[in-house]
Amino acid sequence: MSRAALPGFRDFYPQELAERAYVMNAWREVARRYGFLEYDGPPLEPLELYTAKSGDEIVGQLYVFEDKGGRKVALRPEMTPTFARMVGARLNALRKPVRWFSTPQLFRYERQQKGRLREHFQLNVDIVGESDVAADAELLALAIDVMREVGLTASDVRARVSDRRLIGALLAHFDISEEQQPLVYAALDKLDREPRSVLEKRLTDGGLAPHTVGSLFEAVAAKNLDELRVRLGGVRAMDEHFDNLRRYFELLGSLGVAEWVQLDLSVVRGLAYYTGIVFELFDTAGEFRAICGGGRYDDLLATLGGTAAPALGFGMGDVVLSELLRSRKLMPALQPAIDYWVASDDEALLPDVMFVAGRLRRHGHSVEYSLKAQQLARQLKAAASAGAAQVVILLRDQWSGGAGTATLKNLADGSERVVRGDELFNIPV
RNA sequence: GUGGCUGUAGCUCAAUUGGUUAGAGCACCGGUCUGUGGCACCGGGGGUUGCGGGUUCAAUUCCCGUCAGCCACCCCA
Numbered sequence A: 001m002s003r004a005a006l007p008g009f010r011d012f013y014p015q016e017l018a019e020r021a022y023v024m025n026a027w028r029e030v031a032r033r034y035g036f037l038e039y040d041g042p043p044l045e046p047l048e049l050y051t052a053k054s055g056d057e058i059v060g061q062l063y064v065f066e067d068k069g070g071r072k073v074a075l076r077p078e079m080t081p082t083f084a085r086m087v088g089a090r091l092n093a094l095r096k097p098v099r100w101f102s103t104p105q106l107f108r109y110e111r112q113q114k115g116r117l118r119e120h121f122q123l124n125v126d127i128v129g130e131s132d133v134a135a136d137a138e139l140l141a142l143a144i145d146v147m148r149e150v151g152l153t154a155s156d157v158r159a160r161v162s163d164r165r166l167i168g169a170l171l172a173h174f175d176i177s178e179e180q181q182p183l184v185y186a187a188l189d190k191l192d193r194e195p196r197s198v199l200e201k202r203l204t205d206g207g208l209a210p211h212t213v214g215s216l217f218e219a220v221a222a223k224n225l226d227e228l229r230v231r232l233g234g235v236r237a238m239d240e241h242f243d244n245l246r247r248y249f250e251l252l253g254s255l256g257v258a259e260w261v262q263l264d265l266s267v268v269r270g271l272a273y274y275t276g277i278v279f280e281l282f283d284t285a286g287e288f289r290a291i292c293g294g295g296r297y298d299d300l301l302a303t304l305g306g307t308a309a310p311a312l313g314f315g316m317g318d319v320v321l322s323e324l325l326r327s328r329k330l331m332p333a334l335q336p337a338i339d340y341w342v343a344s345d346d347e348a349l350l351p352d353v354m355f356v357a358g359r360l361r362r363h364g365h366s367v368e369y370s371l372k373a374q375q376l377a378r379q380l381k382a383a384a385s386a387g388a389a390q391v392v393i394l395l396r397d398q399w400s401g402g403a404g405t406a407t408l409k410n411l412a413d414g415s416e417r418v419v420r421g422d423e424l425f426n427i428p429v
Numbered sequence B: 001g002u003g004g005c006u007g008u009a010g011c012u013c014a015a016u017u018g019g020u021u022a023g024a025g026c027a028c029c030g031g032u033c034u035g036u037g038g039c040a041c042c043g044g045g046g047g048u049u050g051c052g053g054g055u056u057c058a059a060u061u062c063c064c065g066u067c068a069g070c071c072a073c074c075c076c077a
Helices: A014-033 A048-054 A056-061 A080-089 A133-149 A164-173 A178-189 A196-205 A210-220 A225-232 A236-254 A318-327 A347-362 A376-385 A396-402 A421-426
Strands: A044-046 A064-066 A072-075 A098-102 A105-107 A119-128 A157-163 A261-263 A277-283 A292-296 A311-317 A338-344 A367-369 A388-394 A405-410 A416-420
Touching: A014 A119, A014 A133, A014 A318, A044 A048, A048 A056, A048 A072, A048 A080, A080 A098, A080 A119, A080 A311, A119 A133, A119 A318, A133 A157, A133 A236, A133 A277, A133 A292, A133 A311, A157 A164, A157 A236, A164 A178, A164 A236, A178 A196, A196 A210, A210 A225, A225 A236, A236 A261, A277 A311, A311 A318, A338 A347, A338 A376, A347 A367, A347 A388, A347 A396, A347 A421, A376 A388, A388 A396, A396 A405, A405 A421, A416 A421
Parallel strands: A157 A261, A338 A367, A338 A388
Antiparallel strands: A044 A072, A064 A072, A098 A119, A105 A119, A119 A311, A157 A277, A277 A292, A292 A311, A388 A405, A405 A416
């Protein structure tokens, strides 16, 4: 029998659980600040929920099995289908736009790598019912504020932004056919990982004219809208998309996150899914996978069988973000901390120790004491390593069965004072 | 799913061309120390050298398989 957790699954020891809680608390805090409401759904869903959106190929990447009722079920690999179902079922009754978030544990049956396990927690934030680009700006600002909340800066993390519709217009402008588009998207996606010459050859092999490929890469290298416009020589067909993106960047400036954001048309994300502005957050040093990815998916709710409604959202996993925080020394260490440790110099006083501990606990304090007889020095040592703020010391000769006094020692500065038994229970922490 | 690299204590690492009982630091537990913590000194527990097989008088070391981790591909929550 193997003693280890399944590959890609994690045991959360207290330190790791504290780290997970730290990240998830930051998620909740920022989502709350933006007025988003938390929801959740089942971790186990009908398999069709995912095949309807992504096709049968996805089954190979899921934890799938048949339940005892003969239903084909899957552990949820993503939250969006569940979200779409829940929103779709009550769309008419919900206040619009819907602003919801969730922090589900998700599962994928894939070979694990750094930053990519078979199980992770993911912040999901979605907006439904608003097509204005202001919603896109609000969404990205929220993601960026999570970075701020955990101590990262614009020099650590950058948001890369693209627009599916603008890319579409660009490809049309270059007369790139429908069949060639997947090839082009794949090449864009690999721009920062493979030499440009290799990618160019792949595209020309795929039937694109060399001068088209050159102009395409030239255009995609633009770092901002003005640069792009110049490189395209002022193409009218894209004015609408330019205006839209320009307003997007302006609104991001109003929200105070402009310095985090840059145009990058090589951002691709899921092809079948997104219909408008897409973005991803990544570490500027390029050490890790994308921290977060998302965008506008206006057609998805209709595809999943619900009512059509404009929608957008992002997912941010705990694994990459935690790795980044640890590497930047921004992950807080678990600090054990209790209010009181109760000690004594006589093991016969254990009932008194437990009586005092019980009273203090009923007053709402966190209290610990030695469960076995130990020298006083040992108990003090244990108190210090448990992070006790104060130690209540019951001394045989002073305590007198509760009628006498106890010594209250402050472990931070070593100061002591003598208190009556009945005073002990009215001391502020 | 395909290919490459790596597996020694909870962690970081030692161990002669293959050679006795696999060591050290940190961490953990205890002693010096029955009226007082952090320090120091001393001691203790903890290993099927990932697992299985092979070669050899002898394997942590060499070979094969397998499992796991890391990296790349695929795919992107």
